[in-house]
Amino acid sequence: MSDDWQYRPAADLDKRAPEQWRSLRRESGLLSWGAHMAWCGLTGAYLRAFHGFRIEGREHLPKHAPFVVVANHSSHLDALTLAVGLPARMRERAFPIAAGDTFFETPAMAAFAAVFLNALPMWRKKCGSHAMEMLRERLIEGETVYLLFPEGTRTRTGVMAPFRAGIGMLVAGTPVPVVPAWLDGCYAAMPPGSKFPRLRPISLRFGPPLVFAAAPNTREGWRDVAAQLEQAVKALA
Amino acid sequence: MTPLHPATLGITLFLLALLVIAPVVIFVLQRLGRLTPTMRKELHARYLSWLVLVPLMVAPILMGRLTTIMAFGLLSLFAYREFARATGFFRNRALSATVVLGIALMLFAAADHWYGFFVALPSLVVSLLVIVAVFADSPQGYLQRVALGIFAFALFGVCLAHLGYLANDKNYRPMLLLILLCVELNDVFAFCCGKLFGRRKLAPHTSPGKTWGGALGAFVLTTALFAGIGASVFAGSVLASPVHLVTMGALLSFTGQLGDLVISSVKRDLGIKDMSAAIPGHGGLLDRFDSLLFVGPALFHYINYFVGVGADLPARLWL
Numbered sequence: 001m002s003d004d005w006q007y008r009p010a011a012d013l014d015k016r017a018p019e020q021w022r023s024l025r026r027e028s029g030l031l032s033w034g035a036h037m038a039w040c041g042l043t044g045a046y047l048r049a050f051h052g053f054r055i056e057g058r059e060h061l062p063k064h065a066p067f068v069v070v071a072n073h074s075s076h077l078d079a080l081t082l083a084v085g086l087p088a089r090m091r092e093r094a095f096p097i098a099a100g101d102t103f104f105e106t107p108a109m110a111a112f113a114a115v116f117l118n119a120l121p122m123w124r125k126k127c128g129s130h131a132m133e134m135l136r137e138r139l140i141e142g143e144t145v146y147l148l149f150p151e152g153t154r155t156r157t158g159v160m161a162p163f164r165a166g167i168g169m170l171v172a173g174t175p176v177p178v179v180p181a182w183l184d185g186c187y188a189a190m191p192p193g194s195k196f197p198r199l200r201p202i203s204l205r206f207g208p209p210l211v212f213a214a215a216p217n218t219r220e221g222w223r224d225v226a227a228q229l230e231q232a233v234k235a236l237a
Numbered sequence: 238m239t240p241l242h243p244a245t246l247g248i249t250l251f252l253l254a255l256l257v258i259a260p261v262v263i264f265v266l267q268r269l270g271r272l273t274p275t276m277r278k279e280l281h282a283r284y285l286s287w288l289v290l291v292p293l294m295v296a297p298i299l300m301g302r303l304t305t306i307m308a309f310g311l312l313s314l315f316a317y318r319e320f321a322r323a324t325g326f327f328r329n330r331a332l333s334a335t336v337v338l339g340i341a342l343m344l345f346a347a348a349d350h351w352y353g354f355f356v357a358l359p360s361l362v363v364s365l366l367v368i369v370a371v372f373a374d375s376p377q378g379y380l381q382r383v384a385l386g387i388f389a390f391a392l393f394g395v396c397l398a399h400l401g402y403l404a405n406d407k408n409y410r411p412m413l414l415l416i417l418l419c420v421e422l423n424d425v426f427a428f429c430c431g432k433l434f435g436r437r438k439l440a441p442h443t444s445p446g447k448t449w450g451g452a453l454g455a456f457v458l459t460t461a462l463f464a465g466i467g468a469s470v471f472a473g474s475v476l477a478s479p480v481h482l483v484t485m486g487a488l489l490s491f492t493g494q495l496g497d498l499v500i501s502s503v504k505r506d507l508g509i510k511d512m513s514a515a516i517p518g519h520g521g522l523l524d525r526f527d528s529l530l531f532v533g534p535a536l537f538h539y540i541n542y543f544v545g546v547g548a549d550l551p552a553r554l555w556l
Contacts, residue, residue, distance in 0.1 A: 008325035016514045029327050
């Protein structure tokens, strides 16, 4: 009977801060979970009070993890807005994929990004296929939701840039649904370069999910996935 | 302020002296070419960790009653955190929060000097854990979840809190320093005696490094050390008699080694080597402080039975 017990140690058990904050396999405990939830609550209240935050199409979100949300990227407000846009019970599983070289460079910044934003780092310059493979594995294991901006960087003009193939490496050939989302108003409220947000209305629209189970897990497959998702996000604008 | 007990001063100075002498010894060994590079690195990491750990252990005890209770409370929380992450129990948010609440309440009962609540909490928190686990409405794995929660609360909440509760006694500084010193040296004695005359394995499946020679050697040496310093710490009470001193020393050495074996069993069952990577050179906090687990309740209740703990402090300070 005792043989039936299953233990699953934390995936980042062998790591200590600050490597733990930067780990792609990070699992939050009570403290960081509480901090993340409180942060989402505060940003949600702020967005509703000062930006008239509205959400449409929530019915398109899958009921259970895993899934990926991809959106256009124009502002530092985007990841916060997207996280708040999810139903509360999904927020603890939601990991915004954030630029490592911006959000995880210094230990203090990494602590903030990991504990409050629940972000996972993507190193834009030295991102190897190994990191993508780890993210893909974690997604397939079934308990996570990724919030992703496939443009790779914030638009400097307000016009959406083409999606990079990286998103394809995560989902091609998997049954994991990808939900396209359109963020409206974040660019007007806080474009790149501005320090403080302006009080402009912000809204978020989810579209019907796409599945790429049949897409080949190859370079062409990844590009195809990215192109399809780009179209789906544009269609929501 | 009451003058420092000679044993308090003695143990503190002894520990400080060790921290000063250790790097000299390491340096000499290195000069003599007795250290391989890996050994040198390991010794270095261990020494640096002790350089942080010793002040963290001694300073709260020297500072006062509340800081002592808080320090043991923090130790409880960190030890629980390691256990929860190593077993995967931490994913049960509600149960994990209940264990943390239980630990916080033990801490409060100790700080309030409310013995009735302190001894009532184990049954109350265990009941709460069993009940909270029902609300998830997923009976699959119910027993495992509840059992892990109760195990964690019993070991890291209840057992460790006894050391904090000792701070309510007016003699707590020398008592706690003596306990910490003997528990840590108990490990060292077991290691050294094992190297010298360890032949028969003590529990090869649980902890392959441990030998009967090491265990018995530590038992004799720690008992003698405790009795020697204890004569000064417990002077003027019935516990100063040789029978009591030897019994307490033996109890400490025995329960200390058992704590070590219990955490070894946990690690073997989980298939991990260290509970975490919190302390460089040592592994997790629990790898270092596992021996403290049962020493607290054993000595606390022994002392409490014969002379009473905290007889000079009014009970229920706040509530």
